[in-house]
Amino acid sequence: MSQEPMSIDELKRMAGTIRCDIIEMTCTAAAGHPGGSLSATDIVTALYFRVMRIDPANPQWPDRDRFILSKGHACPAWYSALAERGYFDKQHLSTLRRLGSMLQGHPDMHKCPGIDMSVGSLGQGISAGLGMALAGKLMKKDYHVWVVVGDGECQEGSVWEAAMAAPKWKLDNFTVIVDRNHLQNDFCVEDVMPVEPLADKWRAFNWHVETIDGHSMEQVVAALEAASERKGVPTAIIAETVKGKGVSFMENSADWHGKAPCVSEADQALCEIRRCTCEI
Amino acid sequence: MKSSYRHILPEVQALLSSKDLFVKAKGEPTRLTYGEALLSLGAQNPNVVSLDADVSKPMKTFLFAAKFPERSFNFGIAEQNMMAAAAGMATTGLIPFANTYAVFASMRALDMVRNSIHYPRLNVKIAASHSGITPGPDGVTHQAQEDLSIMRALAGSTVIAPADPTSTRMAVYAAAAYDGPVYLSFTRDPVPVLYDESFPFKIGKAVLVREGKDAAIIANRDLVVQALIAAESLAQKGIDVRVIDCHTLKPLDEQMVLKAAKETGAIVTAENNIIYGGLGSAVAELLVEKYPIPMKRVGVGNTFAESGPYLEVIDKYGLTARHIIKAVKAVLKRKPSVKVKPQAKPTATPKLKTKKKSEVKAKAGRKR
Numbered sequence: 017m018s019q020e021p022m023s024i025d026e027l028k029r030m031a032g033t034i035r036c037d038i039i040e041m042t043c044t045a046a047a048g049h050p051g052g053s054l055s056a057t058d059i060v061t062a063l064y065f066r067v068m069r070i071d072p073a074n075p076q077w078p079d080r081d082r083f084i085l086s087k088g089h090a091c092p093a094w095y096s097a098l099a100e101r102g103y104f105d106k107q108h109l110s111t112l113r114r115l116g117s118m119l120q121g122h123p124d125m126h127k128c129p130g131i132d133m134s135v136g137s138l139g140q141g142i143s144a145g146l147g148m149a150l151a152g153k154l155m156k157k158d159y160h161v162w163v164v165v166g167d168g169e170c171q172e173g174s175v176w177e178a179a180m181a182a183p184k185w186k187l188d189n190f191t192v193i194v195d196r197n198h199l200q201n202d203f204c205v206e207d208v209m210p211v212e213p214l215a216d217k218w219r220a221f222n223w224h225v226e227t228i229d230g231h232s233m234e235q236v237v238a239a240l241e242a243a244s245e246r247k248g249v250p251t252a253i254i255a256e257t258v259k260g261k262g263v264s265f266m267e268n269s270a271d272w273h274g275k276a277p278c279v280s281e282a283d284q285a286l287c288e289i290r291r292c293t294c295e296i
Numbered sequence: 297m298k299s300s301y302r303h304i305l306p307e308v309q310a311l312l313s314s315k316d317l318f319v320k321a322k323g324e325p326t327r328l329t330y331g332e333a334l335l336s337l338g339a340q341n342p343n344v345v346s347l348d349a350d351v352s353k354p355m356k357t358f359l360f361a362a363k364f365p366e367r368s369f370n371f372g373i374a375e376q377n378m379m380a381a382a383a384g385m386a387t388t389g390l391i392p393f394a395n396t397y398a399v400f401a402s403m404r405a406l407d408m409v410r411n412s413i414h415y416p417r418l419n420v421k422i423a424a425s426h427s428g429i430t431p432g433p434d435g436v437t438h439q440a441q442e443d444l445s446i447m448r449a450l451a452g453s454t455v456i457a458p459a460d461p462t463s464t465r466m467a468v469y470a471a472a473a474y475d476g477p478v479y480l481s482f483t484r485d486p487v488p489v490l491y492d493e494s495f496p497f498k499i500g501k502a503v504l505v506r507e508g509k510d511a512a513i514i515a516n517r518d519l520v521v522q523a524l525i526a527a528e529s530l531a532q533k534g535i536d537v538r539v540i541d542c543h544t545l546k547p548l549d550e551q552m553v554l555k556a557a558k559e560t561g562a563i564v565t566a567e568n569n570i571i572y573g574g575l576g577s578a579v580a581e582l583l584v585e586k587y588p589i590p591m592k593r594v595g596v597g598n599t600f601a602e603s604g605p606y607l608e609v610i611d612k613y614g615l616t617a618r619h620i621i622k623a624v625k626a627v628l629k630r631k632p633s634v635k636v637k638p639q640a641k642p643t644a645t646p647k648l649k650t651k652k653k654s655e656v657k658a659k660a661g662r663k664r
Binding site: 132136137142143145146149181 | 372380
């Protein structure tokens with residue numbers, strides 16, 4: 017590791033930086049998914065700057081922890097975390113979704129350093145993570161595999177195929193964090209296709225389940241660090257989040273699932289995020 | 297007399313004109329050959345892992361599971377999870393063989409096969425039994441008459457459909473040695489052991505298994521034996537037909553196909569797969585751009601099949617030697633300058649000469 021794990025306050029400030037990156041990236045690209053990127057930001061920040069065993073100088077290190085953003089459309093958060101962590105130069109962030117960019121609309125593991133799996137089609141990243149966790153056990157490696165899935169993504173049947181499989185092999189090196197922001201592309205998750213009782217579902221599939229405030233850095237870090245120590249069972253963390261978190265006009269609005277802010281909207285968003293970050 | 301056949305076992309050559317070929321020749325479903333080959337591969341290569349979806353018995357991969365339990369993973373009836381998990385395993389350097397039936401591998405789990413395996417070019421081997429209409433009795437839900445077309449359409453795919461147990465074994469080893477996704481197609485029902493160990497299996501290299509100059513039949517998987525039966529029958533009528541085992545559908549051995557086109561001037565393709573997008577399409581696409589000559593495709597038409605004994609089903613749906621013979625005769629009629637000379641006597645072996653269209657028609661009519 018080329019960097020000491022961050023304190024809670026440092027993590028909060030880094031989350032603010034990543035939120036600003038997300039706004040700037042999607043604004044510059046005039047496309048992308050800011051809402052779900054902002055809801056997942058605190059989780060991604062805690063993983064990359066405190067919890068995960070990684071070496072940005074050696075992205076293919078066989079013993080590294082793996083991270084998969086199964087809800088691949090939220091990749092601006094992932095790209096920003098990778099850039100801020102030093103996997104590649106920050107100037108690439110302005111190339112999101114451009115022709116020839118390493119930052120594809122949905123992540124490509126061969127184009128972008130630090131991306132452990134190409135994802136985008138929902139319900140697959142969790143299975144890929146399961147495969148990595150199985151491989152880790154087989155090869156007697158002690159890395160941990162972290163996967164973020166969306167709550168809308170939990171409507172995909174294959175998520176539950178993976179959920180059924182992980183406890184069979186007692187994959188305690190495997191943690192799934194559900195970004196429970198209650199909104200999906202069309203409308204509210206509960207209106208489109210209810211997923212509740214979500215925690216009970218994971219519990220019924222024999223996972224250890226915790227429900228946390230996904231924007232409380234203290235709770236996020238505590239839940240992730242506990243998951244990395246837990247033995248004999250995979251962990252599902254239901255992270256209650258707010259879609260568009262940190263930007264008043266984006267919060268709790270399905271309209272900002274796949275819409276980029278224009279320049280004036282971006283300016284307002286950046287002001288709000290920076291003001292909030294200054295208070296830390 | 298020098299045999300026209302290459303790599304074909306003598307006992308099979310002797311049986312090609314017999315109605316009892318499928319009874320008398322040694323044979324087995326290539327899905328079982330696969331399971332045994334995977335077992336020996338497992339002993340040679342510790343990185344090989346076997347992923348099952350509740351068909352480890354029909355594919356004989358339970359042998360691998362018994363010998364290497366720590367390297368065997370049964371995902372249950374959940375092919376989508378299995379395919380994407382195989383992709384995840386491959387990122388760590390393991391070589392996963394994901395075993396299921398072709399309908400599930402190429403259709404139910406296609407999104408995973410495309411996005412998680414082929415897009416990132418991960419080193420997953422997809423072992424698909426019950427490919428084409430090789431599951432006769434199971435009926436349409438288990439007859440993957442489209443799997444080869446679908447797999448061929450994926451960017452960067454390698455698609456292999458071996459004809460017999462000997463080449464199946466070789467294909468499994470070759471797939472393991474190849475870096476990247478490979479789709480291996482196996483039969484549910486038995487096919488004869490056609491080849492001896494001289495069969496030169498190489499991914500992307502079709503194999504000439506019968507020499508001939510009047511026309512060429514390019515076949516894959518279980519229709520190679522039907523092509524050989526057809527060629528033997530045609531030889532007895534003085535028509536000298538080349539047979540090519542095009543075990544790798546993709547990448548297509550363009551050199552071998554073009555050589556056959558140039559040297560014989562007439563091509564018939566034979567595949568137990570729908571005629572849209574498979575071997576016939578691949579050959580037609582090549583010929584129409586580089587060397588247009590008369591060509592005909594034998595394959596499943598615009599229909600689903602039905603249950604029945606394997607040989608009866610493929611016969612009803614137009615995939616046996618008699619259909620290939622008919623196609624060869626039809627394509628020969630369209631050859632611009634070379635026509636078949638009528639036979640003076642049944643025993644004569646006529647040379648190819650220019651002849652009027654009407655005479656060929658009359659001759660073909662007599663033979664029915």
